[in-house]
Amino acid sequence: MALTTSCSNEEADLFDQSAAERLNASSEKYTNVLTSGSGKWALEYYPMPSTDKIKGKGYLMAVDFKKSHEVTVGMNNLFTGNKYREASSIWQVITDNGPVLSFNTWNDNLHIFSSPEKVLKDDDIKVGEGLEGDYEFVITEVGENNSTVTLKGKKRGAYDRLLALPDTTSLQSYVEMVNAFNERMASSTAPNSLYLLNQADTFQVDSAATGMFYIFPKGKDAVSTQTLHPFLFSVHEGSYWLRLRDEYKFKADGKSFQELRYDPSTDRFVSPTDPGIMLIGPDPVWFFQKQISSGKRYLLSKSSAFSASAQPLMDKMVAERFTAKNTAFTFNSLYLSQDASGKYLLSVTYRNNRGASTVFKIEYDGTLTEKGIALSNPVLSDSAQEPLYSRLTALQAFVAKLAGEFVASESLTRFNLVSIKLTSATDADYWFTISQN
């Protein structure tokens, strides 16, 4: 009786379609979103919402969704031997308490992150677990004009993002372009920290090369105050971007950011919504002076960069040779450093083809200036080398040219100060780069 009463047409239909029809329509809608435009997307993928050094960091992939439900996934990382590789498989938008993007047949690239195998020789990766990443994602949001799709890993809950790529971009070119940018801005060779600014507050940012920022208030103890933030680079709207996996909130004022846009004119990443929030590299003058004062050596070699007016002198130095013990010695490399007495030392190495070497040491008086360094009074340390040294006219010219004031600046970017550019203060066309060694 109770059942009969409750089914007396009191309820109005809230929808035109049944629940099943609505789910099917939802599946079709998101299928069309993913195959719209070029069907190509960048996938910013995080296996786990953790700070594990492998499972928590981000991996960039480029995907091409075809209407035939075939998908091609391209990536270039340690799992592909650091070479670009594409793999194809099947995809589908299924309905499972909401629209779910499922890569439901094996893909040699994507499913590495979900495989239960020990895919890396690392004690933290166990058989039966693997990297524990998802291959099915709840579609939580579609951006304006289908430019982005936000995904949430169905099991692990990490938020990933799809960025629409233009038709003119191939999967490989996108991946390699971003990887090259990553290598430039978050290189393992970078000896310097970065800095996150929020108005007057400054935070030191370390370990960018790991794919995870270690952020702590500048001047505070890193170990006790740092927080870890995985990130990835991308290209969209004509710019390079840096995006954290999770939003970063400043405790002091509650402001937050997740994505920063790279401004090449200032060599900074800046929040598009609050220009006071930015990520920058250190001042190259300060960094160079700190490094050389702490005993670091800087190398100049044939592979350094030279201006058009400095190149001929370098070419002459390289071509120059002397003969000793019946073999020819040629220029190998040159180091600039500061010794314990405070003098600046230029160590120039010449080698023969038997591995023997001769090193000339030239001492300078020097001071650190507002913009770089000033060197003067070069003197050959070992006077017994004078007969040999006197034959090396190009080297002598270089030594003389170095006795002057030089402005220190970044070689490519302040985000990686392994290389410093020294430009003559009296001749802006005379410059060369030296690398921390």
Place this chain on the structure above:
Amino acid sequence: MKHIATIFATALAFCSVAFTSCSDEEFTPSIFNTDSKIDYLDKTAATFPLDTFVKVNFLEPYNMRYIYKMEDIGSDKQKNLVPAEYGKSVKLAVLSKYLWYDVYDKLADKTFLPEYSPRIIHVIGSPAYNPSTGTETLGTAEGGLKITLYNTNRLNEYNIDRLNELFFHTMHHEFGHILDQNHQRPTGFNVISNGLYDPNNWAQAFDSINASRGFVTNYASSQPREDWVEVMASYICDDSIRWAQRLVSASYDWEEIKVSETTEDSVKSLIGGGAHRDSVGYFRELGNGDFVIDRKVIARNANGTAALKDGKIQYLSKDGVDGVAIINQKLDMVRNWLKSQFKIDIDALRKEVQTRSYVTDTNGYFVKGSDGKLINKLVRPSDTEPLKTLMEQLVDQVNKYKALQAQ
């Protein structure tokens, strides 16, 4: 079976109440493909060939869904699993038809497969690891309706031993569970090895020692229901050489010798160079630092060395357990049950499976290779299309549907 009938009955009762009280409610359009005259498969889909193959060969004749696009919702949530590769799914589908469905279709009653075929075979790409026990689950059978097969991405038709281990032994094993769930095995089977089952530590046991106790495999020693289907699956899938080897293993008796001193010399005297290692099988370390040696029971002299007869070791029986007789007893029970419940001759089934798997001569005898093993038929030139292997010919059964996509 009784449990399933109750569930279905309950569902029907609710439907009756609904119809009576809401007779004026309109049905919304169905989202299911209900018109069998219309082919609902999408010809533009990359998977159309395999989708068509499984529809024509499994769904329509047997009401079985072969699911290769992994359904996470239908998988074991306790494990990290990944989908099967499309190409491997194709191979497993054609092999399932060739070595399983076609065999039963040929030998069993025409109502057998429609009635007893699982309704779902779900193929998964990765292994299903059980890290706590150091084992892998090769397959599962649930509710008499669904079989899940793992390791699809490891499918390699060139290694037939591994194919049997990962797939065909597993298929017949899981199918055996389904048949058992429909017509329970004789209860007398459960007491044959009463007291010897070890559900927790079977994986650490030694297969030779378990064989001597009457278990065809280590997994068989875990519990009676697994023992039952392992006998069935092993007999069907083992070639004659392998089955004979199992019985040879089962014919020995074993004894355990505790090594009271854990010195290197005492261990060496038993198993080291120069020792009488005539019957040694296994050497184990116990948790307390002691060692145990498992060795076959043989006639020995007073000093512990082997007492030879005509220069040969004399194997003895010690525990009164005849492993061979027990295995044969269990096999007879499986044989009689298949015959009485399903009218299936297990020996004919075995012969059909193996004739399809291994090369035979013109007289129908199995041919041995230079390694003394039977020859894998799947990777040999097909009888009807010599320029293709049998496996390629089987895969063509899927690929032929590509022609429909071009229309």
